[in-house]
Amino acid sequence: MVAPSLNLSGQLHRGNDKSLHWISRSESLHKKDMNVSKFKVVVTDHIIRQDGLDLLRAEGGEVVVLRAHSPDEALFEAVEDADGMMARSVTVTARLLELAPKLKVVSRHGVGYENVDLQTCTRLGIAVSISSDANSQSVAEYAFAMMMASAKNIVQSDRAVRANVWARDNSSAVEFHGQTLGIVGLGRIGSRLARLRSGFEMTVLVYDPYATDEAIESCGARRAELDDLLETADFVSLHVPLTEETRHIIGRDELGRMKRSAILVNTARGGLIDESALVDALNEGEIARAAIDVFEEEPLANDHPLTKLDPVICTAHVAGQTQASLVRTSIVAAENILAVLRGDAPEVLVNPEVLENRNRVSWIIDPT
Incomplete structure (x- = not known):
């Protein structure tokens, strides 16, 4: 089996065929003849959200909930006899995984998995899943809202009024009509963002070598191409996963290619942008503005130059959080855990080569 990788759209593919390791729910979930002990x-x-946790309890699960950012010792103790882990912001290290001899699945409450030691999981026979499309609409809407707020100087105007400055000069605001939107990564979120702009008659350029012409x-x-997109677009929005291929995909050279009037938006992953280069580009007027929801180190330091x-x-990495999306994400994350405990593949399996390892899971599907 060829190991999977993430393309620029955030989709999983194997080798040259670019196919998703995607299992339809009709094939893998809620099999009535298979009981989870x-x-x-x-x-x-x-x-x-409780919705996903209630689903686990309804299937007979004991659910242990830790506070966010609990000390390592509390996490180490909790996983000693755990069969599954629903992980959000925690870093799933090799040490943590080695302390959990029964662990069968790490189900990410979200779509990124750079905080999970994937190599160790695969070696130990632990499946790693993501919550696929659960928050895509929320992130796409947030990216568009960030573009709008930045273009219209909404945040700056609000700050001025709160400081008792009635400044009616908003001459630097930008209209969307007729502008060009550049989207880097046409996955589930990027494609939704492309459709959101339809009422503004914007031209949309896409850089994604893995996306089909039809998509x-x-x-x-x-x-x-990326250079052409950066040189042409009035708005550039990033929607790719963080991999070795995409780390600092927007660096000093790329910022230098952008229009001086351009607005850069990032609601994907912080490491996609060289933050030091971005600070310099803004100070030197190489680009006009930026709207950033994700950073290389989070929480953001109080004295961060941005x-x-x-x-x-x-903003504080909140693009994917709405009332509806958080419910959907918790349910999908729970369904992924239940699928693995039944011996089935979750909807999106990050490490499909784990299907060949039966040390912890008695897989009932063909790994090929």
Whole structure:
């Protein structure tokens, strides 16, 4: 079996065929003739919605909920006899995994998995899943809202009024009509963002070497190389996973190619942008503004230079969080745990080569 990798759209593919390791729910979930015996799941963050936890309990699970950012010792103790883990912001290290001899699945409450030691999971026979499409609409809407807030100077105007400054000069605001939107990564979120712009008659350029022509055309977009997109777009929005291929995909050279009037939006992963280069680009006027929801190190330091720049909107990695999306994410994360405990593959399996390892899971599906 060829090991999978993530393409720029955030989709899983094997080798050259770019196919998703995606199991339809009709094939893998809720099989009536397969019962899950008593099991224990550790939930690493107390703010995860109850809907998914109730689903686990209804199947006979013992659910242990830890407070977010609990000390390592509390997490180590909790996983000693755990069968599953629902992980949000916690870092799943090799040490943690070695202390959990019964653990069969790490189910990410979200779509990123850079905080999970994937190699160790696979070696031990632990499946790693993500919550696929659960928060895609929320993130796409948030990215568009960030574009709008930045273009219209909404945050700056609010700050001025609160400071008792009635400044009616908003001449630097930008209209969306007729502008060009550049989307880096046309996955579930990028494609939704492309459709959200339809009422503004914007041109959409897409950089994603893995996206099909049909997928790009269905969004009313055009394919472009990254350099061409950066040189042309008035708005650039990032929607790719963080991998070795995409780390600092926007660096000093890329920022230098952008329009001086351009607005850069990142609701994906912090490591996609070289933050030091971004600070310099904003200070030197190489780009006009930025709206950033994710950072290389989180929580963001109080003295981080991006927080000192007026043309920048900073938010606390909240793009994927709405009432509806958090419920969906908790349910999908729980369903993924139940699927693995039944010996089935979750909807999106990050490490499909684990199917060949039966040390911890008695898989009932063909790993090929």
